[in-house]
Structure formats: structure tokens, C-alpha cells
Amino acid sequence: MTADALDLAGIGIGPFNLSLAAQLDSIPTVSARFFERRREFAWHPGMMLPGVEMQTSILKDLVTATNPTSPWSFLSYLVAHRRFYQFLNAEYEAVPRREFADYLGWVARGLTSLTFDAAVEEVRAADGMFSLRIGADTVLARNLSIGVGKIPALPAWAEALPKTMAFHNSEAADRLRDLRVRRIAVIGGGQSGAEIVDALLDSQDVGTIEWISRRPNFEPLDATPFTNELFNPAYVGDFHRLPESLRLAHTHRQLLASDGISAATLKKLYRRLYEEKLVAPPPKNREISLRPHRNVIAAAKNGSSIELTMQNGFDNAVEQVVVDAVILATGYRFVLPDFMESLKPLIAVNSLDEPVLAEDFSLVWDGPADNRIFVLNAGRHSHGIAEPQLSLAAWRSAVIANALLGRDQFDLGQPLPIVRWASDATGLPQSSYIGEAAE
Template sequence: MTADALDLAGIGIGPFNLSLAAQLDSIPAVSARFFERRREFAWHPGMMLPGVEMQTSILKDLVTATNPTSPWSFLAYLVAHRRFYQFLNAEYEAVPRTEFADYLGWVARGLSSLSFGAAVEEVRAAVEEVRAADDGFALRVGAETVQARNLSIGVGKIPALPAWAEALPKTMAFHNSEAAQRLPELKARRVAVIGGGQSGAEIVDALLDSHEAATIEWVSRRPNFEPLDATPFTNELFTPTYVRDFHKLPEGLRLNHTHRQLLASDGISAATLKKLYRRLYEEKLVAPGPKSREISLRPHRNVIAADRNGSTIRLTVQNGFDNAVEQVVVDAVILATGYRFVLPAFMEQLKVRIAVNSLDEPVLAADFSLVWDGPADNRIFVLNAGRHSHGIAEPQLSLAAWRSAVIANALLGREQFDLGQPLPIVRWASEDSAIPQSSFFGEAAE
């Protein structure tokens, strides 16, 4: 490995690698570059619908939790834009998502370590032998070869599409990640929204703003349209001490916990639910006429098939409430069905050297690095792939600053950032250090 090798090469510039870049900006001793194939920064542009709000405190920004004097905090952004007092006076219960996106873009434009329009095509070990004595990686970035001792992969997840939706034409069915571009041109009179989380609720709200959709079918597998649990004790799940205890558990217990904690991370904001309910109530006050709409809410339903018939789609739906089977005919389907992690194609050469769990997801160490058979000093950090290794906070913005500080400390081999935490208010782990052999539910822990 040559002397000019980077300490870290970051691939993908979303909020999580952006947070890491902002943290490392305060450490001149670390040489880092971050590469992004897009020409400029963009954060979920397809979900920037009118009126959408954050579900996270502004203090949980890119840096504040571990580096409050950083020039890249949300408060510094407000001051730089001369909006500090007006922002306080607005008394937002939740920050507009467009403003937080603007904050992220402001940071991205200010950091010199970021390279846009630079697609990483391939990553390989600098020396190909397994457990090579040499250290580092070679990245093919266009015509350039970049060498780095460590990697940080933050390319995000891809839309998770149900199997029944794969064969539907893209002109008739699309994922909510395209909503901002697709909704204005949507002419369908009957629309089904699949998914009962925050994204599904925002899509329904946007459709209610349109005069095109005469029928809206909102279908969710969840028993009801349920609120995000943002109460104080639940928010303890989004703390470093909980994440550290969670990571030490056997895989079976971790999977059980993440399943039970769905509404702590993927519920609908109470304000959104109240707004939607009031809108549905007001719809009923309107006398039937040419602009009246039929809005059908169908929770506890699982779509089991979709058949296209010319310009229509027939959904076959299993009702979990009474076990009946229903048929829903629409002209378009919007899939608010979440995202899934896939190891990027540029990592193909290293794929066989990476450990995976029972879900075929990469196994992550406590410092968010992949478990692989290469040199221990050459880490491959992966961001937004650890829901089942670090808990439901890992894909959220809540702990972005803390995770970036953990990674920075791992790179330096010292405590650049003080990550000490007080005793938690909730005692999660037993004082006995022995790992339980079975879960509370009687299932064998793996």
C-alpha cells in the first residue's frame, strides 16, 4: 500500500456518510475522500411532498450529539442562514423535511472531502490473497484508481417490492421513492396505496390534495393505522447504551426484539394521523357530486396476488380480521413497502469473504465494520445495514452522529470523541453477564 493511500474512502454520500465526513472534518490527521455517482447531493427527492415533516429532533443532526462545537450542526446552519430566531418563533412540533434536506445539502456543499459525479465501479483488496499481509483496498473510480486503508459504504437501501408487484408495468405501479416525480402526472382515477407506515400516510395525504383520484384504497398488513411510539421510555431504544447492549445479544433474541419494536421506528406520526382523520371526516361532509371521492381504508390486509387486465389491476387481498378474501380493482398502485439492503455490485469481488447472518445480511461488529476474512486493520464500515445487529435505531438519523464518532474512534485507534454514557434510566441487560440460552418466548437463541 503506497504512502499516499487514504485512511478512509467513503462510497455513497447520503446523510450517514455525510455525518462521517462532517465528523472527520474536525480531524486533520485523517485523510478521507467520499465518492458519489450523482452530480449533486440529494436526500430522498422522491419523497419531498408538500407538508411532510421529520420524525426526529433537530438536535439529532449530523454532529451535535458527539461534537456540539462543530460548524456543521443544524443550529450552525440556522445561524448561517439568519433564520435562528424565526425558526424558534415558528415553534415547529416537527421540522419540515425540506428544511432538513436543505441543511444536509448545505453541509455537502461545504465539505471539501466530497466528490460528486464520481462512480465507484469496483472495489478489490489491494493484494488478492486471502488474509493478505498487505493492507487496504483499491477502488476503481472512473479512470482513476484510489487506494484506501479502510472503507465506509453508505449507498443506502433499494426499494423493497413485494413479489406480486414485480410483474406489474412501471407505468401502473411505482414505489413511493418516486412519488414527488410521479404523483403530479398520475391520471389514474382509482389508486391503491400499499403500506401502513409514515410513507403510506403521506402518499394518501398527497392523493387527497389531487382532484384526479376518485377512489383511494389504503391497504396495510398492520392491524390498524398505528402511531409512532415516541414516548420517553420507548425513545431509550435510540440511545448508545441500548445499542451496545442489543449488539451483545444472540441473533435469535435480536430478531425477536426488532420485530416487536416496529412502531418505535416505523409508525405514523400522531400529527399525520390526526390530519388524515380530519380530512377523511371533512370528505364525508361534502355532498355527493362530480368531485366527491370514495376513500376506503383497509388495515389488516395482505395482498396475495395482482393481476393486470388491460388498463386495470385486480388485487386479491386476504383480510386478517375475518379471514375473508377481497378483490380490489384499481388503475394504479403505489408501493409504500419500505427498503432492503443489498450488497452493492462494486463489492462483488469481496462478497465471498464477508460473513452473513441467517437473513443473508452482513454481520457487523460493534464498531459497524463488516466481519470479513481480511486484515483486522482494514475495516469495511457499512452504514444503514445493521437493523438486526444494532437495533431499530441504526437505520434512523437518531444516532448518526454517535455512529460516526464510533467509526472515527475506530479509525484512529483512540478516543477522539468522548463516547462515555451515564448509567441508563432503563436497565436492559442483566447484571449476570451470562448470555441466556432461550428467549422470553421459549425459542432457542441462536
């Protein structure tokens, strides 16, 4: 390593690289810096709507799963803010997202390895080093950790609609504040769609809410014990060794384990609709239509309104609704960021054109083996549905730290999983994560 080259440069400071920074903070011999384009830490600010809640336990924080004595745990945050006892007394079934975001911000303010207001514009590789262009500065590093999150996934029919009339839910907090229209369609039956509908119900100005989902019903997140085993490092090891066709099929089937609506949100919404439709209608009458099993196939702008055409999978009929604005709660997708343009031809991709990730979350690429490019939040199809979630963030950071150091800095040994996923006689090597406990 040259004197001024980092061991690792992290690009983007969302929860995932923040977790890596927090884990590396316990290893002073590693020189790492993380760069973020925002001026300060923010966690999905566009979806910080009133009353939104976490879908994961606070024990699945940035560090605890593999480093429970770290000063950067959620429990340390509670103690530092002198509300440990009150937090327990509040008996949250789901913690408010605002509080978890505040925890993340507290960690971000405490770590010294982070630089904000530093958008990475270009990465190049030469002479066993990556060079990062950040404004007028150049940063050198032997390894990279890309944690830039995902971009909004927009349906093709929405692309031609004016941005003043149709926007992704990631902008909701700002846009809803100024939206002065009577008829709104929310597209998407996941957690974000449900949260938007809940927020719209607070507004007395909205006269019509059309909630449209492709799924056959407004379906719950499956957070039951055996499904939660999918969020266990031992499962990830078995999953990663499968051929791609099986991995894609499994993730497709497991959709509701990660992308369903929290039971608490469903109950809250149902009770609000019950109240509004049956018990005490608001003074200004409004129409709320829940339309599951509808696939929007076209959208046409007609003056100041939008006509949506849908195929109803329940009875195969075609329907239309007319609204003034459309909110697209249609998910996110990973794309390799533009700053990686010069390296793209060297990076292996799968059948979906996603980068291929090795078990330690490094890209498979045609470059020097000791210049690794770790990528976070890009492994749904390589490591399973837990990879884009907070559940395994602390563990993944420990896997990356061990790979970086070439030794078992963090103990990743797992007890035998409750469920046997892989066959006894696959001939595949045992998971390196199961370690001592393997039979």
C-alpha cells in the same frame, strides 16, 4: 500508508456518510474522501412531497450528539442562514423535511472531502489496500465506509406488474406529477404510505383511493420516552451483545418504535377524511377506502387495470379491488452493493444473509484486520432499530472515527441508562460505551 492512499474512502453521500465526513472534518490528520454518484446532494428526493415532516429532533443532526462545537450542526446552519430567532418562533413540533434536507445540502456544499458525479463501480482488495474504480479513475484507501442506503423492497406479487402501472414510493414525487389515472391503491401502512395518501388527497383528478395495510390498523409511531430509550447508545451496546435469535425477535416487536406513522400525520389525515367525507365533500365525488389488516396475495393485470386480491385478517374473508395504478410504500432493504462482488465470499453473513457487523460497525470479513469496511444503515438486526435512523448517526460516526484512529478522539461515555435492559448477571462484558459511569 502509501503517499496517495486515503485513510478512508466513503462510498455514497447520504446523511450517514455525510455525518461521518462532517465528524472527520474536525480531525485534519485523517485523509478521507467520500464519493457520490449523484451530481449534487439530495435527500430522498422522490419522497419530498408537500408538507412532509421530520420524525426526529433537529438536535439529532449530523454531529451534535458527540461533537456539539462542530460548525456543521443544525444550529450553525440556522445561524448562518440568519433565521435562528424565527425558527424558534415557528415552534415546530416536527420540522419540515425540506428544511432538514436544505441543512444537509448546506453541509455537503461546505465540506471539502466530498466528490459528486462519482459512482463507485468496483472495489477490490490487494496488498493491504482497497482500490475503487470510479469511471476511468482508481482511488486507493486503507478503510472503507459504505453508505449507499437501501433499495426498495417490493412484494413478490408486484414484480410482474408493468412499471407504468406499479411503482415504489421512492419515485413518488416525479411519478405523481404525471399520473393521470382515476383509481389508485397505496400499499403500506407506514409513514411513507400515509404521506402518499395525503398527497393524493390534494389531487382533484383522483377518483378512488384504496389505502391497504397489512397492519391491523393505521398505527402510530411510538415516540414516548421509554421507547425513545431504544435510541440511546447504551441500549445499542446491550443489544449488540445479544444472540442473533433474540436480536431478531426484539426488532420484530419494536416495529412501531421506528416504522409507525407520526401522530401529527395521522391527525392531519383523519381531519382531512372527516372534512371530505362528512363536512364538505369535494365537487367531484370520490371514494376513499381505508383497508387495514389486508395482506395482498395476488395482483393481476387486466387490460389497463389491476385486480388486487387481499386476505382480510379482521374476518378472514378474501376481497378484491380494481385500480388503475398501485403505489408500493412497502419499505426498503439492505443489500450489499454490486461493487462489492469480488469481496462477497470473504464477508460473514447472518441467518438473513445480511452482513455481520462488529460493535464498531465494521464488517466481519476474512481480510486484513487493519483494512476495515464500515457499513452504515445495515445494522437494524445487529445494533437495533435506531441504526437506520438519524437518531444515532452523529454517535455512530464518532464510534467509527475512534475505531479508525485507534484512540478516543470523541468522548463516547454515556450516563447510566434510565432503563436496565440486560440482566445484572449475564456474565457479558459491560458496554464499552457506558465507560466511567458504569457501577
